[in-house]
Amino acid sequence: MRLEFHGGAGGVTGSHTVLDTGRARIGIDAGMFQGGDGADGDNRRGFGHDVRDLRALLLTHAHIDHSGRVPLLVRSLPSADVFATAATADLCDLMLRDSAHLMEEEALHGRHHPEQGRWLPPLYGEEDVAAALRRFRTVQYGESLDIAGLSVRFRDAGHILGSAMLEIDTGLGTLVMSGDLGRPGAPILRDPHRPAGADWLVLESTYGDREHPGREDRGRALLDIVRETVRRGGNVVLPAFAVGRTQEILFELNRFAERGELGRVPVFVDSPMAISAKEIYGRHPECYDAETRALLARGDDPLDFSGMKLARSKQESKKINDLREPHIIISASGMCSGGRVVHHLAQNIGREDSTILFVGFQAGGTTGRRLRDGGKRIRLFGKEFDVRARIEALDSFSAHAGRSELLDWLGGFRRFPGTVVLNHGEPSASESLAREIRHRFGADVRVAAPGSRVELG
Ligand SMILES: [Zn+2]
Numbered sequence: 001m002r003l004e005f006h007g008g009a010g011g012v013t014g015s016h017t018v019l020d021t022g023r024a025r026i027g028i029d030a031g032m033f034q035g036g037d038g039a040d041g042d043n044r045r046g047f048g049h050d051v052r053d054l055r056a057l058l059l060t061h062a063h064i065d066h067s068g069r070v071p072l073l074v075r076s077l078p079s080a081d082v083f084a085t086a087a088t089a090d091l092c093d094l095m096l097r098d099s100a101h102l103m104e105e106e107a108l109h110g111r112h113h114p115e116q117g118r119w120l121p122p123l124y125g126e127e128d129v130a131a132a133l134r135r136f137r138t139v140q141y142g143e144s145l146d147i148a149g150l151s152v153r154f155r156d157a158g159h160i161l162g163s164a165m166l167e168i169d170t171g172l173g174t175l176v177m178s179g180d181l182g183r184p185g186a187p188i189l190r191d192p193h194r195p196a197g198a199d200w201l202v203l204e205s206t207y208g209d210r211e212h213p214g215r216e217d218r219g220r221a222l223l224d225i226v227r228e229t230v231r232r233g234g235n236v237v238l239p240a241f242a243v244g245r246t247q248e249i250l251f252e253l254n255r256f257a258e259r260g261e262l263g264r265v266p267v268f269v270d271s272p273m274a275i276s277a278k279e280i281y282g283r284h285p286e287c288y289d290a291e292t293r294a295l296l297a298r299g300d301d302p303l304d305f306s307g308m309k310l311a312r313s314k315q316e317s318k319k320i321n322d323l324r325e326p327h328i329i330i331s332a333s334g335m336c337s338g339g340r341v342v343h344h345l346a347q348n349i350g351r352e353d354s355t356i357l358f359v360g361f362q363a364g365g366t367t368g369r370r371l372r373d374g375g376k377r378i379r380l381f382g383k384e385f386d387v388r389a390r391i392e393a394l395d396s397f398s399a400h401a402g403r404s405e406l407l408d409w410l411g412g413f414r415r416f417p418g419t420v421v422l423n424h425g426e427p428s429a430s431e432s433l434a435r436e437i438r439h440r441f442g443a444d445v446r447v448a449a450p451g452s453r454v455e456l457g
Contacts (some may be wrong), residue, residue: 001170001456003202005445006048007031008424009448012206012281012363012425013039013065015424016047017177018054021170027080028166028177032068032099035335043069043123045127048451051076059084060179062091062165062243068099071128074135083145086138087169087284091243091304092374094276096129102338123264126198132448141286155193158182159399160244161280161287165193173199175456176417180204180424181371181401181409187251188302190289192401197415200456202448203406205425208359208433212395212402219252223261225357227391230265230326234353239341241334244399245360247281249330250303257305268320270311270331279301321347325420334360336367347445354389359397364426406433407440416441419456423448 003020006016007029014033032040051073059082060066070082070092080300084092103122114388141146141164145152149171159182166177176198184191213221229236230395242334246269256262269275281303285296295302311317317340320329331341345367348354362368370378376387395402401409410416420443427447434445446454 001172003421003454003456005423005452005454007380008035008065009449009452010427010450012361012424012426013068014042014069015264016069017051017202017423019168019175021148021150024055024150025053025071025097025324026148026150027051027054028335029060029065029066029179030057030069030073030405031076032064034065034366035337035363035369039365040120041103041397043337044120051080054080057082058147058152058166059092060157060166060177061089061093061160062088063180063241064099066180067092067096069123071096071100071124071132075124075128076131080135081137082135083139083147083152083154085141085162085164085286088164089133089136089138089161089162089263090280090283091162091277092136093133094273094280095243095279096132097126098273100124100126100129106157107224108242155195158184158186160190160191161189161284162248163189163292167195167198170278172344173456175200175202177202178204180399181207181406182399183401183405184408186399187248188289190290192409194409194412196384197413198417200419200421201413201417202423203410205406205422205433206400207402208422208429210395210402211404212398214396218394218396219255221394221396222249222252222357223256225355225394226262226265226328229353229355229390230263232353233326234351234355235348236328236355236357237328237341237348237389238328238330238359239334239336239345240330240332240359242275242332243277243395244273245334246271246274246330246332246439247278247303248371248397248399249359250278250308253259253308253328254305257298257307262307264307266323266325266327267308268311268329268331269308270317270320270329270344270437272312273332274330275310275312306344317343320344335362335369336371342367342380346385349378349380349385349388350388352388354388356389356391358393361398361400401418403433403436407436410437416443418444419454420445421448421454422446
């Protein structure tokens, strides 16, 4: 039996792992590579193995770096099903259609701007997405599924709505795959499941070398940045993933708005996808934690408050620019690699009184990373801009466990995994975490390299 790491290894995007039991091959996630000049080529180069051999695909969650190539993979598969929670399936319906649409637009754009490189067709179209969605089989948390002779359970990962880690009983032992691991105490979702034991563990390591500040202070830190910017007369632009992060930001702002601490600052959610995601969050109370259930029972929608405005159409989005009074704009994409947030950056990046506030991971090669790293000039829509706005970052909003949280979660295993394989991290993050796990738990720890295989003894 072995694991093959064809993506989401040596980096944080393009997640795709194969479990080969000798009798069957099962795929786990089929994500898009994002950020950097090589991403498009990586996405077009195939999956690193013959996907026609896969008996099934298990999908941990809907983020595009885990689900974005599902339509491409399914197109090559004669009959395999895609297993996911109901919330993940609903979010994929939204996100994969959006992904197809974006690629179609980019392809058209490329045709009009030949200097940006030769025109390439989209990776897949809306029909491929529809065909992929028909293959989805929804599963409940904790339900035991028999897939190609394996017993598979999806467990809470606490990362985004519908996110799951996988507990796979292979007959020879238990394999746990963390998927993207969330943080205990994060709002809306239940905390990550703590498996009793495992023989093998695949653990993500996005923040393997970094701590997050505590979540208790993060709302206050957000409020301080907003207030200070408003005092200067500027705007706060929050590039945020439409799914997950935007809802967490709204959850925090909701508390301050209801206590009157936000004043009358308008909050715009300028992302059609975030607005649709908010609706999907509303449809899946089965994923909520006790705090959120209690709020709802009291008749308080934790993602809605007066002062919050949704900008769905392009006209509504453009009208935000006419507003003279200070305001907050939450918009995607989270790494500023596209989407409406780029327009708001262009409007605010040159203003000393405005703040660009990052609340999520910025992958290497993205505009967000260049800004976070202190870049003084950036390119937007083919034009150079001086960076005069204040650049702030709140890592405490991360949907990924920080270093200590990963180690605490590992400490919960009563039967510690014989082998730990770290994936989903930049090499320095994974290596740093590997050293600490060896030191603290005396464990056999490997770091998955792109294309590497690990035999499970
Ligand atoms: Zn994720």
